[in-house]
Amino acid sequence: MPGTEKPIPTAAKNDNIKVITLDTPFQRGEKMVEHITVRRPNVGALRGTSLSSLLMLDVDAIQKVLPRCTEPPLIKSELDQLDPADLVQLGTAVTGFLLTKEKREQLPDA
Structure with a gap:
């Protein structure tokens, strides 16, 4: 219905946060998840994976790191069901944080 759209969450020019709008939202309990906030991962969030794997957008590496730096925190079953385009968006957000300022x-902003 016109006029009933929810506002898109924003990260008020915070270089440590990126809000991703999902191409294919998913249901979590009673709530439809349409946006995922990705925070800059700290070194602890990167443990157990290699930076080169993340930079190559390796699915296993991305799935290991995303639950540690997303809001809402993504769980394994949700990650397994993500649309590939959404996984690439989320992975690209994480890898972008690995670059220097x-x-x-x-x-370019995408």
Whole structure:
């Protein structure tokens, strides 16, 4: 219905947060998840995976890190059911945080 759309969450120009709008939202309990907030992962969130695997958008590496830096925190069964385009968006957000501030500023906003 017109006029009943929910506002898209924003990260008020916070370089440590990226809000991803899912192409294919999913149901979690009573709530439809349409947006995922990705926070800059700290070193602890990256444990158990390699940076090169993340940079190559390796599915296993992305699935290991995402639950540690997303809101709502994604669980394994949700990650397994994500649309591939959404997984790429989320993985790209994580890998973008691995770049230096200078390199991130050179990237176009997508």
